[in-house]
Amino acid sequence: MAKISGVEIRPGNNIEYEGGLWRAVKIQHTQPGKGGAYMQVELKNLIDGRKNNVRFRSAETVERIRLDTKDFQYLYSEGDMLVFMDTETYEQINLPNDLVGDAAAFLQDGMMVQLELYEERPISVALPETVEAVVVEADAVVKGQTASASYKPAILDNGVRVMVPPHIVTGTRIVVDVYEREYVKRAE
Numbered sequence: 001m002a003k004i005s006g007v008e009i010r011p012g013n014n015i016e017y018e019g020g021l022w023r024a025v026k027i028q029h030t031q032p033g034k035g036g037a038y039m040q041v042e043l044k045n046l047i048d049g050r051k052n053n054v055r056f057r058s059a060e061t062v063e064r065i066r067l068d069t070k071d072f073q074y075l076y077s078e079g080d081m082l083v084f085m086d087t088e089t090y091e092q093i094n095l096p097n098d099l100v101g102d103a104a105a106f107l108q109d110g111m112m113v114q115l116e117l118y119e120e121r122p123i124s125v126a127l128p129e130t131v132e133a134v135v136v137e138a139d140a141v142v143k144g145q146t147a148s149a150s151y152k153p154a155i156l157d158n159g160v161r162v163m164v165p166p167h168i169v170t171g172t173r174i175v176v177d178v179y180e181r182e183y184v185k186r187a188e
Helices: 101-106
Strands: 002-005 014-017 020-030 038-045 051-057 061-064 068-078 081-086 092-096 112-118 121-126 130-138 152-156 161-164 173-177 182-186
Touching: 068 092, 092 121, 161 182
Parallel strands: none
Antiparallel strands: 002 061, 014 020, 014 061, 020 038, 038 051, 068 081, 068 112, 081 092, 112 121, 130 152, 130 173, 152 161, 173 182
């Protein structure tokens, strides 16, 4: 681990601060007319998701941490736990559903995910940016709507509701953005 000055923190940096693991989300460098410059940093806790705004002066140092990423395969859910398998050692681990968050609805059996680990402890699960899903219910197109900005609600096979263009009908395979929950394109 490397110590960095408080004014060297950049968005996306993972740091250890007050005994917790934090990721810098936003930064703002401020140089007041009187006194020394400082960096206003918005931090997000990697364990529980809390947010905190902290001021770091140039004289302060923080520990920059490095997270390891490892490929895992999603196997199945068991109550409020999700079961993943390490693709190298075939070792299985159970993780709580809230570690994945809202994206858990898009998990599919056999899906490859990336786990971020700190000292061999899982911190977060990253799904692919987009997944394919089947539309199981789509509203009928209302005549007279303009083609430019008309989207209609549709429900996917995993129960998630997304807005789709009028030409999408029940049974169509589409590509959906996992984190934005938006229609991307028709699947090939």
